[in-house]
Amino acid sequence: MPAQDLTLDNLTLRFGTFTAVDGFSLQVPAGRMVTLLGPSGCGKTTTLRMLAGLERPTSGRIVVGGRDITAAPTHERDIGMVFQSYALFPHLSVADNVAFGLVAEQVPAPERASRVQEALGLVGLGELGSRRPAELSGGQQQRVALARALVLKPALLLLDEPLSNLDAALRHRMRAEIRALQQRLGLTALYVTHDQEEALAVSDEIVLMRAGRIEQRGSPQQIVREPANAFVAGFIGQSMLLPAQVAALPGGEVAVSCGPLHLALPAPAALVSGDASESADAAWQLAVRPWALRLELGDLAEVLAVRYLGHQHEVDLRLPDLGDCTAVVPEPAGFVPAAGARCGVALHPRGCALVRA
CATH class of the missing domain: 3.40.50.300 (P-loop containing nucleotide triphosphate hydrolases)
Structure with missing residues (x-):
């Protein structure tokens, strides 16, 4: 049939x-x-x-x-x-x-x-x-x-x-x-x-x-x-949920701040549609995939531990105001800091999404 x-x-x-x-x-x-x-x-x-x-x-x-x-x-x-x-x-x-x-x-x-x-x-x-x-x-x-x-x-x-x-x-x-x-x-x-x-x-x-x-x-x-x-953000891809402050930007974007981390993202659908129950002053969280934490030279974060898993490195970090989190650096890795060192951290927009807290 x-x-x-x-x-x-x-x-x-x-x-x-x-x-x-x-x-x-x-x-x-x-x-x-x-x-x-x-x-x-x-x-x-x-x-x-x-x-x-x-x-x-x-x-x-x-x-x-x-x-x-x-x-x-x-x-x-x-x-x-x-x-x-x-x-x-x-x-x-x-x-x-x-x-x-x-x-x-x-x-x-x-x-x-x-x-x-x-x-x-x-x-x-x-x-x-x-x-x-x-x-x-x-x-x-x-x-x-x-x-x-x-x-x-x-x-x-x-x-x-x-x-x-x-x-x-x-x-x-x-x-x-x-x-x-x-x-x-x-x-x-x-x-x-x-x-x-x-x-x-x-x-x-x-x-x-x-x-x-x-x-x-x-x-x-x-x-x-x-x-x-x-719930969806935490179940799929094991996102970290970080408290976020959101401010509207021109062109349908919002400025997102999570402690010392900042990026611009497309505005959530409810904000674009003008839903009265949603506003930039509402409580938001930023769902961050581990691979969206991009490591670079700097001294923002303390490196707690580094694990090599063959296809990727897992790097445990301590970020000011945000606490401990884990970044994933896929192979071939351009930059992997050593345990005990310090490094800079940036967020890649593709691996981040705003959700209501």
């Missing part, structure tokens, strides 16, 4: 007095990969389980391709799901694992065999159909779980922390493969992870959640460069 669009309309799930998902609304156009990102317990996997029919919403609607599936049983939703644990049957061959859903749908044996081989080919396991899961590596098992979902030709693909059981190097490779496959097949996909780097790498759009609600949604670039609030 061709990829379908997805609409979640005011989706809510309560367990007694606890609200796991609270008025969650989202539209995913056909062929897009959207990632639900957030800390543990924020409701992202619960949202996925409601989509799959494993949890029944307290209220709200789930619509796939114009069809309301809120009350539909799992097997009638035309949804493929890749679980965190892969959930492979150890006593079945790879081919039989992939064919499991087709058997349940009573697909004739010749068509079933053809579709299984096609799905295994898509994930690069065409020659391994006779093996058992125990004879495969972690990455190969993950591909089997993906093939089992794809063989059903679902209208919507759900991926729940699919890479969390893999080592770091394999995670990097597999996330690239999943993204390439999703784009090549034009799949509509909802991906759940708590790993922000993974979310940035695979997504057309990221939905950042906290306490069952959406804090911000947007492209990876928007989430990183234009955080909506202090």
